[in-house]
Amino acid sequence: MLTTIIQSAAAGWLWRRVQELGSLATIFVPIYLAMPQSMKNDVHAIFSGQGGGLTISAAIGLGWYVWTQLQSYRATTKAQVVTTDGTKIALPKSGAGISTTRKVEALAEAAKPPRTLWDRITGK
Numbered sequence: 001m002l003t004t005i006i007q008s009a010a011a012g013w014l015w016r017r018v019q020e021l022g023s024l025a026t027i028f029v030p031i032y033l034a035m036p037q038s039m040k041n042d043v044h045a046i047f048s049g050q051g052g053g054l055t056i057s058a059a060i061g062l063g064w065y066v067w068t069q070l071q072s073y074r075a076t077t078k079a080q081v082v083t084t085d086g087t088k089i090a091l092p093k094s095g096a097g098i099s100t101t102r103k104v105e106a107l108a109e110a111a112k113p114p115r116t117l118w119d120r121i122t123g124k
Helices: 002-006 009-034 037-047 057-077 098-110 117-122
Strands: 080-082 088-090
Touching (some): 009 057, 009 117
16 A cells, blocks of 8 residues: 555655755755844744735745645646647546546556656656
């Protein structure tokens, strides 16, 4: 069961977010540490909810970031087929287009098994 979870699309999406947040941390932590104390006080005010006198663009940006991550997760975990030319084809709902679903499933069974998370990380 653990192998199934690790190989799922959701786990792949989550791993990409961990990498993304890790890279952002390596950018912003040194910048924060190099700030003068007055700017650090402003950052503390924003994150403690005391930043009422400061710009709300940070909150808007955070909201936009969360929205884009939700959209990315939905697109990653939605059942679909991608053709060799890169076109996405959404699978029909259960009961609709049964012949198409059977064709897709027959092709999917003939495809190579998905790579494990470890293979993705190591690039094998």
